[in-house]
Amino acid sequence: MRVRFAPSPTGYLHVGNARTAVINFLVARKFGASLVLRIEDTDMERSTRESEESIYRDLAWLGIRWDEGPDIGGAFAPYRQSERFDTYRSYTERLLASGHAYPCYCTKEELDAVKAGDADSYVYSGKCRDLDETARRALEAEGRRPTVRFRVPDGESIVVDDRIKGRVEFNSNNIGGDFIIVRSDGVPVFNYIVIIDDALMEISLVIRGDDHLSNTPKQILVARALGLAVPEYAHLPLIMGPDRSKLSKRHGITSVSSYRDEGYLPEALMNYMAMLGWALDSGDEIVPLEDIIRHFDLENLSKSAPVFDFQKLKWMNGAYIRDYAVPALTDLLLPHLEAAGYDPGNVDREHLEKIVAILKNYCEILPDIGRFAGIFLDEVPEPDAEADAMLGSPEGRAVVQAAFDLFRTELNANNFSTILVQRVKETTSLKGRHLFMPLRALITGRQKGPELDQSMPLIGFDRCAKRVAHYHDRYCGTETL
RNA sequence: GUCCCCGUCGUCUAGGGGUCUAGGACACCGGGUUUUCAUCCCGGCAACAGGGGUUCGAAUCCCCUCGGGGAUGCCA
Secondary structure (H helix, E strand, O other), X not given: OEEEEOOOOOXXXXXXXXXXXXXXXXXHHHHOOXXXXXXXXXXXXXXXXXXXXXXXXXXXXXXXXXXXXXXXXXXXXXXXXXXXXXXXXXXXXXXXXHOOEEEEOOOHHHHHHHHHHOHHHOOOOOOOOOOOHHHHHHHHHOOOOOEEEEOOOOOOEEEEEEXXXXXXXXXXXXXXXXXXEEOOOOOEOHHHHHHHHHHXXXXXXXXXXXXXXXXXXXXXXXXXXXXXXXXXXXXXXOOEOOOOOEXXXXXXXXXXXXXXXXXXXXXXXXXXXXXXXXXXXXXXXXOOHHHXXXXXXXXXXXXXXXXXXXXXXXXXXXXXXXXXXXXXXXXXXXXXXXXXXXXXXXXXXXXXXXXXXXXXXXXXXXXXXXXXXXXXXXXXXXXXXXXXXXXXXXXXXXXXXHHHHHHHOOXXXXXXXXXXHHHHHHHHOOOOHHHHHHHHHHHXXXXXXXXXXXXXXXXXXXXXXXXXXXXXXXXXXXXXX
């Protein structure tokens, strides 16, 4: 069994394509099939090497590995369509010789003029279908460069036994008439060469977006004319945005690289994409890759188009972060700490991991670490708006004053983290949230974050004392510790 | 317009003639963990697009309508 992922390098890899890649990868891993990466770069204007490189990078980041491709070679090289033009040319000559294709001298302008009349029901007229040799020569003498059209047979049935959609039947009479297979500049078009490459590369199962389903009869017709093998097909429903139109940038982040930059974990994105349109019998949604592979089944994929739920992906990402091994997570967090203005290189690794162990429960995406790191890494955090309001309130000032008094008298490095709360409670008679909210603001500079009894030992006595003194200055006067 | 695909809570889905007063997850709302937020736990809200058949019985099968999507490119 051989499958393939065939992106067009005309931009970044977006989640729609990435999902197709994921499903191909899953199937390949499940059945021990080879995954071929083929670059479909026949749109010479839009295809770029940078896009191609970024696709490799994004696939690799997701954890998708391929067995053959332009970058690693393989028995069916080359894998870039732009390097296979000689092959396509020989097939075109065969089609021309056998009468399955013919040169068409209509210009783009002429065609557009016809289309302008009734674009809705436009079908190529077949004007150049039966030109004789002298007519062709005359048109060439005018300087016209012909395209090559495929002669679509009349009234032929084409059945696609799709692994996802089931049996789909088309009639050759309504697939839009004779279609162009080679442009006037000699570059062949996707609909034509895709089936040649699939056959030549011995692809047995084509898994692709269902926007290609309507193109499939054209491709099968080409295969028939050329005597090429037709692969099996599995057409994946397209991913939609919240408004039910094809997922695009205006709906939110759609490029895989942006998810990486925004601090999503590849495992989470992969898991989420695998679960779009599919579910395990157990109902589990957060599932290790190996289990997804073990249970994955194309036939169980939903036939309807799923809406990409950014919120659920975020939730899943948070779940992955919480489950992540602390040392590895710490490594992943380093760049985000730097981005937030901290210098994690200056922090003792063991201490850092203790901080991460606590804060990972507060992060849905990696950069969230920046919102809480200051609790431990700032000498005296600048209170956020909520904390500032709390500390400035009468209740807040009472707590600040009480804590201040305690820090200059009975508290020390050994007892402060265990008795501070209790002693402030006793001296102020505050309790519950009225006690904890001001204390939290005082110690951490925020109203949200990990529990105080966990945090204080890690912040340390000196820093806590410094913060208390500082805030006492600010909110209660000028007396110092 | 034509051809093709699809239609269960707001979203992802389970369910494939009786076990469905339709299950799970995200989101949302309450409650608990006698400290907030988060985590975690418990509970709640919330759906078979509509209409006709077939059948003792339909979310499940058939037809129509409606709705959504895709194709209809010298893009892929």
